[in-house]
Amino acid sequence: MNGYAQRSHALPFFLKAGAGDRFCLYYPPHPGAEVRGSLLYVHPFAEELNKSRRMAALQARAYAGAGYGVLQLDLYGCGDSSGDFSDARWDIWLADLALGWQWLAEHSPGPAYLWGLRLGALLALQFAEQARPTPAGLVLWQAVVSGRPHLHQFMRLQNAAKLFGAGETAETDEVAGYTLAAELCDAIRNAEAGSRPACPVQWLELAAPTQPVGLQPASALLLERWEGAGAHVDAFPLAGAPFWSTPEIAEVPALISATLAAMPAGPA
Numbered sequence: 001m002n003g004y005a006q007r008s009h010a011l012p013f014f015l016k017a018g019a020g021d022r023f024c025l026y027y028p029p030h031p032g033a034e035v036r037g038s039l040l041y042v043h044p045f046a047e048e049l050n051k052s053r054r055m056a057a058l059q060a061r062a063y064a065g066a067g068y069g070v071l072q073l074d075l076y077g078c079g080d081s082s083g084d085f086s087d088a089r090w091d092i093w094l095a096d097l098a099l100g101w102q103w104l105a106e107h108s109p110g111p112a113y114l115w116g117l118r119l120g121a122l123l124a125l126q127f128a129e130q131a132r133p134t135p136a137g138l139v140l141w142q143a144v145v146s147g148r149p150h151l152h153q154f155m156r157l158q159n160a161a162k163l164f165g166a167g168e169t170a171e172t173d174e175v176a177g178y179t180l181a182a183e184l185c186d187a188i189r190n191a192e193a194g195s196r197p198a199c200p201v202q203w204l205e206l207a208a209p210t211q212p213v214g215l216q217p218a219s220a221l222l223l224e225r226w227e228g229a230g231a232h233v234d235a236f237p238l239a240g241a242p243f244w245s246t247p248e249i250a251e252v253p254a255l256i257s258a259t260l261a262a263m264p265a266g267p268a
Helices: 003-007 047-051 053-065 090-107 119-128 147-157 182-190 217-228 253-262
Strands: 011-016 021-027 037-042 068-073 112-117 137-141 172-175 178-181 201-207 233-239
Touching (some): 011 090, 021 053, 021 090, 037 053, 037 090, 037 119, 053 253, 068 090, 090 112, 090 119, 112 119, 119 147, 201 217, 201 253, 233 253
Parallel strands (some): 112 137, 137 201
Antiparallel strands (some): 011 021, 021 068, 172 178
């Protein structure tokens, strides 16, 4: 990372919302860099949020050093924002992104991009359909292409797959300290990365160091379908540790470099 990235500092604040406040960190473009635009970061689900904070901060600083303003916002019931995770809902999260998007439009000049990680990438894809102004592009890290298997894996890893029994329903369920409302589970199950994005997409995906570098089959099929429908997609498969789930906090410098390189060349 360059020197600008190392010297970029985040500005913390709370953004007023319909239910309480949302904790935000804003990384302004470094004074020595030409301003190129802004990004709204959409964080991943549950404990993946905490595991990935280090990488998200490193990328935000690198973006700031390259002339982008970056807003990181903790969604309702997550991180340091108001609310309990048990009260979190998909539609509330979409409304939170609208607030962050409006804040960026008012405080950070230039074209605005959405940057999402894991389930946050799927949430960003849905928000992009309603965001005004339309995003200049989507930067998707290890995007979840279908909510149902993602939620199923989360439950299974925590020995809580009972939610997926035939005909079984519950108002809430607790998994590894996270209480999930049935409404949120249903929304995640129904979330799909199906529609062709209306803006360019930068798709970055990691393969474990012991595996061949390449896109996962589900990702490759989705991107092929998008491109066939006329979408502009650039895919960047890389080798790197799955930092969102590693036992220890991990860094993947190659992902940070590739993400910067994927952005439009020169001033936007």
